[in-house]
Amino acid sequence: MEEDKKLKELRKKLLSDRKNGYDRFNSGDEAAMESYCSDYKAFLDAGKTERECAAELVRLAEKAGFKPYSRGMQVKAGDKLYLCNRGKSVYLACVGKKPLSEGAQIAAAHIDSPRLDLKPNPLYEDSELCYFKTHYYGGIRKYQWTTIPMELHGVVALKNGKTVSVNIGVDEGDPKLIITDLLPHLGAEQNKKPLSEAVPAETLNLLLGSRPLPMGEGSDRVKLAVMQLLNEKYGIVEDDFTSAELEAVPAAKACDIGLDRSMIGAYGHDDRVCAYAAFRALLDLKETPEKTGVCILADKEEIGSDGVTGMQSAAFDTFMEDLCEAQGVPVRACLEKSFCLSADVTAAFDPNYSDVFEKRNAAYLNYGIGLCKYTGARGKSGASDADAETVAYVRSLFDEAGVLWQIAELGKVDAGGGGTVAMYMANRNITTLDAGVPVLSMHAPFETVAKLDCFETYKGMTAVFQAKN
Numbered sequence: 001m002e003e004d005k006k007l008k009e010l011r012k013k014l015l016s017d018r019k020n021g022y023d024r025f026n027s028g029d030e031a032a033m034e035s036y037c038s039d040y041k042a043f044l045d046a047g048k049t050e051r052e053c054a055a056e057l058v059r060l061a062e063k064a065g066f067k068p069y070s071r072g073m074q075v076k077a078g079d080k081l082y083l084c085n086r087g088k089s090v091y092l093a094c095v096g097k098k099p100l101s102e103g104a105q106i107a108a109a110h111i112d113s114p115r116l117d118l119k120p121n122p123l124y125e126d127s128e129l130c131y132f133k134t135h136y137y138g139g140i141r142k143y144q145w146t147t148i149p150m151e152l153h154g155v156v157a158l159k160n161g162k163t164v165s166v167n168i169g170v171d172e173g174d175p176k177l178i179i180t181d182l183l184p185h186l187g188a189e190q191n192k193k194p195l196s197e198a199v200p201a202e203t204l205n206l207l208l209g210s211r212p213l214p215m216g217e218g219s220d221r222v223k224l225a226v227m228q229l230l231n232e233k234y235g236i237v238e239d240d241f242t243s244a245e246l247e248a249v250p251a252a253k254a255c256d257i258g259l260d261r262s263m264i265g266a267y268g269h270d271d272r273v274c275a276y277a278a279f280r281a282l283l284d285l286k287e288t289p290e291k292t293g294v295c296i297l298a299d300k301e302e303i304g305s306d307g308v309t310g311m312q313s314a315a316f317d318t319f320m321e322d323l324c325e326a327q328g329v330p331v332r333a334c335l336e337k338s339f340c341l342s343a344d345v346t347a348a349f350d351p352n353y354s355d356v357f358e359k360r361n362a363a364y365l366n367y368g369i370g371l372c373k374y375t376g377a378r379g380k381s382g383a384s385d386a387d388a389e390t391v392a393y394v395r396s397l398f399d400e401a402g403v404l405w406q407i408a409e410l411g412k413v414d415a416g417g418g419g420t421v422a423m424y425m426a427n428r429n430i431t432t433l434d435a436g437v438p439v440l441s442m443h444a445p446f447e448t449v450a451k452l453d454c455f456e457t458y459k460g461m462t463a464v465f466q467a468k469n
Contacts, residue, residue: 018367019367021366021368021452021453025452026402032455036455037451037454037455040254040264040273040276040454041266043060043272044254044266044268044272045253045254047111047272048151048247048249049247050088050089050112050309051088051153051245052153053297054088054089055087057090057111057279057297058082058084058090061082061092064283065080066082066283068084069082069083069093069319071322072322073326075095077096078095079094080092080094081094081095081323085315086308086309089296089309090111090295090297091296091319092282092295093292093294093323094282094285094288094293094465095288096288096292096293098290098291098292099329101327101329101337102291103338103339104292104294104334104338105291105293105294105338105339106294106295106296106338106341106425107293107295107296107343107464107465108311108343109277109278109295109342109343110275110297110298110299110300110301110302110305111298111299112137112138113249113270113302114270115138115247116134116137116145116150116247117134117135117137117248118154118241118246119133119134121241122134122246123227124223125219125221128221129210130207130209130210130222130223131207132152132177132205132206134204134205134206134248137303138302138303138443139302139418139443141195141196141443142198142199142204143181145179145204146179146199147179148179149177149251150176150248150249150251151177151249151250152177152248153247154166154245154247155245155246156234156243157240157244158236158240158243164234164235164236166244169251179204179205181199209226210222211225213225213228250445252265252267252446254266262450262451262452263448264448264454266447270439270443271301271436273436273437273454274344274436274437274457277437277458277460278297278341278343278461279295279297280461281295281458281461281462281464281465282295285462290466290468291467292323293465296311296316298310298311301420311424311425312424332429335428335430339430339431340425340430340432340433341394341464342425342433344420344421344434344436345436345438346372346408346434346436347408347439348362348365348449349438350440357411358409361407361408363406363408363409365438365440366452366453368403368404368452368453369404369405369406369435369437369453370406370408370436370437370438370453371406371407371408372407372408372410372420372434373407373433373434374386374434375417375419375422376418376419377416377418378413381417383419383422383423384423384432386426386431386432390433394433398460398463401459401460401466403456403460404452405460408438420434435457436457437450437453437457438450
């Protein structure tokens with residue numbers, strides 16, 4: 001018996017003991033978790049696109065006392081500032097007690113999600129049915145986007161300088177749009193094709209209408225009828241589509257999943273689940289942090305982080321440089337002493353598809369925020385690959401704050417891969433580590449996450465902003 005006791009103590013001392021988060025979760029946090037997740041679901045429903053997310057983030061930030069930042073402003077400890085970049089990405093800062101020469105604590109996430117964009121000339125009629133042609137954005141599995149109700153969100157920029165907001169399918173009683181698929185009775189040849197080829201991209205066309213104008217004859221009467229409806233509601237003509245950003249997204253509200261209501265199902269968890277956690281953690285700081293807390297919520301991650309609103313843009317550097325200049329600090333001196341948690345989702349282990357996961361290094365639902373030392377593909381291509389000291393720093397930070405965490409890889413080494421904004425932050429000489437919420441059905445029109453992991457990610461972001469070194 002004595003020997004068994006010693007062996008048990010040795011195991012406890014030396015071996016890792018991974019447990020479901022609910023076996024370690026503080027039951028007193030349950031009400032806080034449910035409240036946080038309720039707010040998160042409301043955020044998802046308010047922001048189906050990166051523009052809508054940015055607008056909602058600005059609204060919530062101003063409500064929490066954040067002020068718009070402009071170049072040349074004097075800044076002092078305790079100031080809460082934000083900058084919205086072209087309506088599609090948001091940068092926020094809570095100025096700390098220590099000067100920026102000692103670095104900043106940064107959380108970087110993205111607010112764009114996979115979707116279907118309208119082509120520049122989208123409207124057409126075929127066989128007396130009217131359609132919008134689309135071009136998919138980000139990595140999607142095309143077959144998942146057929147036969148589900150869709151909404152249309154976005155803006156149309158007119159030649160007179162005005163911008164018209166478009167929302168179809170959002171309000172109660174609104175019609176929905178849809179992409180049709182082939183019936184199984186005629187799908188014999190389609191069934192022989194690989195999933196990636198069964199639904200060609202050029203067939204992802206949104207069905208808009210079928211009723212022709214009653215007067216006269218001729219072609220395109222259905223198209224003309226649809227265009228007449230759009231003109232009456234939004235004052236646009238067909239040529240205006242060339243200067244429009246219109247996005248088709250799933251017509252589904254965020255909801256609880258499971259009989260135990262332990263999960264959340266929604267469109268856009270990737271990466272709004274991490275973006276919201278980082279944002280809320282900064283907003284909820286009750287005291288001025290030691291170091292300046294910076295929250296970066298970028299656009300364009302799903303297509304490589306390029307463009308003026310992406311993480312590779314100089315917009316972030318300009319924001320940081322302006323803050324540093326207000327304190328007489330060279331921006332490079334600040335960045336080299338800064339830490340960034342690249343807050344992006346990871347793949348949750350799915351027992352239905354276990355062959356693509358490596359169980360010992362996979363992330364699991366309800367085990368907490370997933371730390372990813374590296375992402376990328378195959379031989380870590382496209383990853384920043386954080387050093388050991390950085391991982392140890394975050395482990396210590398989270399353990400001290402009581403944050404439940406797990407180590408995570410995206411899948412088996414040669415099964416595929418993916419990237420985040422981590423390498424773009426690391427390329428700026430910022431110490432960076434990836435971390436985020438495990439997701440089931442990532443990049444699908446409807447993704448699933450665990451409430452516990454959402455809440456622990458929020459706690460992890462809070463620990464980063466509250467760090468003293």
